[in-house]
Amino acid sequence: MKISKSPWVLHYDGSSCNGCDIEVLATMTPLYDVERFGIINTGNPKHADVLLLTGGVNAQTAPVIRQLYNMMPDPKVVVACGICACDGGIFKECYNILGGADKVVPVDVYVPGCAVRPEALIEGVVKAVGILEEKKKKLKESMKAGYCTVDYSKMAVHMTSDDYDPSTQYDAVLTEEALREQAEEKIKASARPVAPAPKPAAPAQGAAPATNPAAQAAAANNAEKGENK
């Protein structure tokens, strides 16, 4: 069965003026009725396939977006809705705005507009669903490599808005690529008699720096698990 028949979305408002949020909700109304395509607004990352982000990302919402993203089961796609989510929009220069959604999570589809039109939004989601299909195929391959044993629960996100500093932040977003790299590392490590310290997770879109302790710990954890298998 095609995944594209039932994309469930999670909508999160980074820091928007609510214009885009109204439009997101408008797609649910009888006029646009996205349920025709099986789209459901779940409000729960654990059920969602598509993450709709509106508004630019600020220091307070960045960790939340990361967490939501991490909680979503693979395969998953991110759609940045509206110009603010795409690159910060008119708030880009504000002291508190980090920029677009892609500063914290890997964005797959950019839907411009201020506010984003429902038609554009629906098209964006449809595009995202296409990417979802591709990702599903990739996931199957990566499952074989066994990367899904990453234990997110061990990765602390002790991050508060007061002490936001990208260089010390350690709730890394583990992207497909990063995970695949990890898995490859693991396979290599298990092939060798003595396991060297595995490389940390590859940075995700410039968010997680290379020297990040938790990711390292997590990766080490993985390696251990891999050996145990």
Place this chain on the structure above:
Amino acid sequence: MKGANTLANQVLNVVNFLILFPFIMAIIIFLLKKASPLRSAVIILGGFTIMAAAIYVAVNVLMSGDTSQFVYLEHVEIPTYIVIGGEVFLMCLVCFLSIKYKKYYAILFSLAGTIPVLWMDLTGRAVEGGTHLRIDTMSAIMYLIVGFVGILICIYASGYMKDYHHHHTDVADRSNYFIALMFVFLGAMFGLISSDNLGWIYFFWEITSVCSFLMIGYTRTQEAIDNSFRALWMNLLGGCGFAAGLMYSNMQLGIANLSVLTHTEHSAVLMIPVTLFAFAALTKSAQFPFSRWLLGAMVAPTPSSALLHSATMVKIGVYMLIRLSPVMFNTLTGIMITVIGGFTFFAASLLAITVSDGKKVLAYSTISNLGLITACAGTGTQEGIWAAIMLVMFHAVSKSLLFQTVGDIENCMHSRDVEDMHGLIIKLPRLAFIMIIGICGMFMAPFGMLVSKWAALKSFVDSGSVWLVLFLVFGSGSTLFYWAKWLGKICTVIHQSFELEDITPRSELVSIFPLTTMIIVMCIAFPWMSSTMVQPALNEAFGGFIADVIGMEDMIIMIIMVLMIFAIPFGARFLAIGKNAKMTMSYVAGVNAGDDRHYIDSFGKERALYMSNWYMEDLFGEKKLLRPCIYVATVLVAVMVIVVVGGAI
């Protein structure tokens, strides 16, 4: 024929041993003042001897196929004097303690119950009657319960009391006295369930009342003293009722034996002693309005609560009711007993929702379940008694296990609050699993309690007691609520939590493991129990053969369910279900601080997160519900006694 007689004699000897030996054990233990390996050894050795003897008696009686041979002591002189002496001693003891603690009202009840009976006995107005001891199937079942569960609790106590005094340094260590009391209690229990003579039953009845009073008051704190006197006066009040019934049946009806009483033709006059005995049984079984003594009994150390709640004290009441049940069929007494029982079942289960103290939940659940048993016995139908006996058995095992486990958890965590058992499965996995089995035994589908409840439902429907059906179905709903939420608390998995030290001593595990096994075995051996134990008991009570209450097909399905439940955890381990799943944190609106127990608030600060269970105190809290329930039940009891007794006179 001769062989049968020697068998009967052997059994008689063992029965005598069972009644007297616990008293001897009590004296020995009382003399061993300090908790020592010697004392533990004595308790375990003596305990298992008693258990073996009880099982010997029960098995012989159950296997004999004809229980009418186990009747003894046609004419007795010396034991009667012992009984009279014992009654005087108990009366003096109660008077002394009442004066000591300035609770003079207890004297009144004690005198009112004992003096008339003494007068009757000494002036020779008492009827000699037939046999004094009589072991039938019902007694055999009770032997198994008391011998197995009661003794395990005593063994548990030997280890528990040491820990208890380790934690409660403010309480004077009189554990020898406490454990001795427990053995006295068991002796009295064996006596009571073997006796057929009403005067003897009354004697043992009073022993258990006074024993429970002494055990509840063990810690000698003000609260303990108050609660123990509450227990005393309520039980003595029941004792007065019993004494009145005893005197009436002796002097007016000329009946001295319980078995004669229950096999006499129905008449309004007969109902007077039956009603009075039923009234006494209500107090012993802590039915509303007399339930407060059982709640107060919580102040005592856990073994006494386990003993009072599961195997002995409260079971005496329902034992009496089950005995009286055939007489109560379709009488006003029967209907009133049923209504009081049904009402207690429903009200106590609502009240159990609102309390968070683990032992208190257990106490309310005991009251509630006893209400159900009372109601079943009150219907006087065959299915009703079938359900009642089954409930008695399952309840004894499950409840004593639960009490002991809660006691152990309290020793390990220094709290017995249900809220503190959050994540018990991580903190104390072994105790948590035992707890889960115990709780499942109390309410889950294929387990015993629920099966008996099912039979109860059938019996209520058949007897046409609509109100009771309603009480039962609504009570089932609330019962499910309070057990399931407790179960949920235990099953919660907390991240980054650690295992606590399980300091449960071996002597307690000696008691807990057999009980846990027992629950599981009883679930599977359930049809066998029905055919070899309960059916013969029914045959004796009603005469003639009685068809199976639950059909074979259903039994098979239930056994399949039990097996499924136990197969699933193993299957899961074997098939590695969930091993490939990715671990995440629980969802806390995206502000989970990493360990499922903290979140980041709007000020960016980390805060602890804790979900409490629902208690709904505003809907049916103790403050709101307890008093009205007691009033309603008081009216019901008053109506029963006045109408039946007054109507007959």
Place this chain on the structure above:
Amino acid sequence: MTVEMIIKAVIYVLLAPFIGGTLAGVDRVFAARMQGRQGPPLFQPFYDVAKLLSKQTTVVNSIQVLFVTVYLIFTIFTGALFFAGGDMLLVFFALSMSEVMLVLAAFSSNGPYSIMGAQRELLQMMCYEPMTLLVAIGFYYANGSFMVNDLIKAEIPAIVQIPGFFIGFVFILIIKLRKSPFDLSTSHHMHQEMVKGLTTDLSGGNLALVEIAEWYDLVLMMGIVGMFFITANPISRVWAVLAVIIVFFLETLIDNLFPRVKYQTMLKVTWSVILIFAGTNLLILNVLK
């Protein structure tokens, strides 16, 4: 006899998910049309479940998976027992047990939404448990047996004798099918309550199992509705199907008409409805007997 029962049970196990899934799809289409929308395709629930099964499963702890699996197994078992012609009371006892398993799955996650959902689910069970038991008793009063096999051979439809029970049962079906005034613990599709309440911390395959279990449950519930109309006469089955359709439509209508209520209201309303309709009916039956 037993072979026949096993065949019936197997047919139920095989067919129920298709019927249940289709019914769920019909429900969604109905709901959409009532709101003036076109709504999803009829087989949307199947697409959803297929997608969920193909997705990665994230769990909070591994016990969760165990509980959800047991929940599914016991729901199927319950339904199979009913359609094979087993004992009604046993069916309902097994049903409440399977529900407890789902609740435990939510409890074990330690998430605030899950646990809130679990508590509310328990309360909902407390609300409908009396009625489910009463339904079995009602049938017993009407036809003198708890066995479904005997009940379907009745002379006159049970509804004639126990209309009050029927009303009560239809009422608690609102809770059981998680329809709007009483969808406190978790809700379906376009509704939201406490994120997703009970199922918040379930995902992927686990969620799919819950959905499938709910289909089985739906078929079982509709089967019980049909039971009120079935007699030994084969034509009565048509009436039963008709009744099921009407009741199902009614539930969807109620779902779209009423806003969610507080739990106190739910408890009071359901218990009063049960007492008034089923209780009175029971009293009358008892007097007539």
